[in-house]
Amino acid sequence: MMYCIINDGGDTGYCIVEQLVQLNHEVILIDRKDQLPDSFIKMKSNRFSFYSFDFYQTHLIESELKNILLPGKKINGFVYSAGIGGVRPLALTSTTFVSEMMNANLYAFLEFARLLSKKTRLEIGGSIVAISSVSSIKGLKSKIAYSASKAALDAAIRGMAAELAERKIRVNSIRKGWVEADLKHDFIQDNIALSAQDDHARQLLGTIGTADLAKLVCFLLSDESRFISGTNVLLDGAYTIS
Amino acid sequence: MGKFENKYILITGASKGIGFTLAENLDNLGAKLILHASSEDGINKLTESFANKGHLIFRADFSDPLSLEEAWQSQINQDIKLDGFVNCVGLRSRRPLNLLKPAHVMNILHANVASFIEMCRLVCRKNGFNPGLSIITISSIAAHSGGPGVTAYAASKAATEAAVRCMSKELFKKEVRVNSLVCGQVNTEAYSDLMETKASADDVILERQYLGLGSTQNITDILLFLLGKESCFITGSSIPADGGYLS
Numbered sequence: 050m051m052y053c054i055i056n057d058g059g060d061t062g063y064c065i066v067e068q069l070v071q072l073n074h075e076v077i078l079i080d081r082k083d084q085l086p087d088s089f090i091k092m093k094s095n096r097f098s099f100y101s102f103d104f105y106q107t108h109l110i111e112s113e114l115k116n117i118l119l120p121g122k123k124i125n126g127f128v129y130s131a132g133i134g135g136v137r138p139l140a141l142t143s144t145t146f147v148s149e150m151m152n153a154n155l156y157a158f159l160e161f162a163r164l165l166s167k168k169t170r171l172e173i174g175g176s177i178v179a180i181s182s183v184s185s186i187k188g189l190k191s192k193i194a195y196s197a198s199k200a201a202l203d204a205a206i207r208g209m210a211a212e213l214a215e216r217k218i219r220v221n222s223i224r225k226g227w228v229e230a231d232l233k234h235d236f237i238q239d240n241i242a243l244s245a246q247d248d249h250a251r252q253l254l255g256t257i258g259t260a261d262l263a264k265l266v267c268f269l270l271s272d273e274s275r276f277i278s279g280t281n282v283l284l285d286g287a288y289t290i291s
Numbered sequence: 292m293g294k295f296e297n298k299y300i301l302i303t304g305a306s307k308g309i310g311f312t313l314a315e316n317l318d319n320l321g322a323k324l325i326l327h328a329s330s331e332d333g334i335n336k337l338t339e340s341f342a343n344k345g346h347l348i349f350r351a352d353f354s355d356p357l358s359l360e361e362a363w364q365s366q367i368n369q370d371i372k373l374d375g376f377v378n379c380v381g382l383r384s385r386r387p388l389n390l391l392k393p394a395h396v397m398n399i400l401h402a403n404v405a406s407f408i409e410m411c412r413l414v415c416r417k418n419g420f421n422p423g424l425s426i427i428t429i430s431s432i433a434a435h436s437g438g439p440g441v442t443a444y445a446a447s448k449a450a451t452e453a454a455v456r457c458m459s460k461e462l463f464k465k466e467v468r469v470n471s472l473v474c475g476q477v478n479t480e481a482y483s484d485l486m487e488t489k490a491s492a493d494d495v496i497l498e499r500q501y502l503g504l505g506s507t508q509n510i511t512d513i514l515l516f517l518l519g520k521e522s523c524f525i526t527g528s529s530i531p532a533d534g535g536y537l538s
């Protein structure tokens with residue numbers, strides 16, 4: 050099988066690539082960051098190829114994809130693990146800030162979905178997975194724009210799933226809680242703004258391992274999950290019930 | 292005395308459907324209204340119906356959220372302290388994924404999400420409102436159950452509901468409540484237009500909306516409750532007004 054991973058320098062994306070390659074799949078990584086982490090440089094697999102461009106400039110996606118996916122090449126699915134975070138109180142939630150968030154977390158995903166779901170590019174029975182967040186259903190103060198963008202993403206996949214079911218293509222998102230990979234970046238920033246420490250403690254099973262998230266992604270890509278579509282799978286370490 | 296005597300209430304998207312019926316009701320109940328529309332026709336209709344009753348009318352385009360600050364500030368003076376804000380603006384979108392280009396998605400999200408957040412930001416500035424301010428935005432069952440072609444619209448409505456949950460947690464300290472009303476099919480101009488474009492006269496949604504097609508008065512009755520003090524314990528929630536559809 051051949052899969053495409055769209056990533057913005059996040060460990061989650063790298064971890065998914067690793068697991069898919071280990072499962073003998075072919076993987077195309079499209080990353081906004083043009084430098085791969087050291088661990089990756091070692092991974093000289095001929096089943097892995099890497100491209101980089103700034104896909105938050107959504108108008109570039111169409112032409113770049115033409116170079117990446119040559120005519121006749123079809124994929125079996127793709128994963129959108131890019132996106133941005135950010136906390137701001139309402140008084141500072143300017144329209145520009147909201148737009149930036151929507152752009153990275155929704156528009157870019159939809160544009161990839163629009164182009165990669167074409168008959169000539171995505172096989173029958175393919176699978177699309179987007180990484181969302183529990184923020185989509187749980188409100189935290191100062192996460193207005195972020196939550197809105199993730200809820201929009203979760204709703205968008207339902208519309209797509211209904212449409213693409215005709216070709217047995219499935220579309221799902223994962224509502225993740227705190228994952229190891231996030232703690233590096235967002236946590237410090239959010240911690241100051243929201244005293245997210247308490248919030249983190251509500252995740253009864255502790256921090257989710259990046260590899261665990263990647264495993265769920267691989268499952269949703271695989272044929273084993275062929276009856277799961279249009280859902281927002283919770284992977285939250287029991288956060289939402291606490 | 293009317294229930295909303297001398298209460299200042301802002302209705303965005305007041306020229307049609309739900310917003311217009313709400314404006315008529317609130318006018319009867321003694322409220323002082325600030326009514327918004329974006330088109331010339333909309334402004335004319337509002338002027339004919341409400342201008343001689345002392346209500347304010349203003350025009351702004353939600354497709355351009357950056358323009359709202361100026362449009363709002365030119366309307367509002369220091370004596371106006373809002374007690375209610377109901378957002379009835381919502382651009383429709385029906386397009387297969389194939390045609391869902393970024394420019395279209397952005398337009399829907401700008402009008403339905405960014406502009407709503409921007410209006411909340413402007414309305415909730417210091418001295419702009421009275422404690423007890425109730426904000427309600429109209430969402431849709433599409434945010435909760437997907438259908439083919441409504442990807443952008445559903446995304447925008449789900450986004451507003453998520454934003455409402457966050458704002459309620461921030462604004463309760465200022466004694467502001469924020470809720471979403473999740474509407475099923477309601478008999479408005481927009482609904483008739485939609486049915487005209489369909490091949491069959493049967494609306495499949497109505498099969499599951501077992502209380503039948505809603506009227507704008509049905510929705511207005513719930514909005515009046517959410518605007519009033521009786522609902523002072525309800526905030527941050529998405530309240531279905533869907534004739535049973537989501538159950």
Ligand SMILES: NC(=O)c1ccc[n+]([C@@H]2O[C@H](COP(=O)([O-])OP(=O)(O)OC[C@H]3O[C@@H](n4cnc5c(N)ncnc54)[C@H](OP(=O)(O)O)[C@@H]3O)[C@@H](O)[C@H]2O)c1
Pocket residue numbers: 303304305306307308309310327328329330331332333334351352353354378379380381382402429430431432474475476477478479480481482
């Ligand atoms: N009707 C239903 O069955 C139904 C179901 C679920 C949810 N809803 C939601 O309920 C709300 C009201 O719907 P409705 O059917 O009663 O009325 P509507 O026909 O959607 O019109 C609402 C208002 O939006 C204004 N508007 C349109 N484009 C605008 C723009 N670019 N900027 C600012 N304002 C603009 C219109 O004013 P002008 O035309 O004068 O510009 C009008 O006053 C919407 O959010 C809709 O999504 C409706």
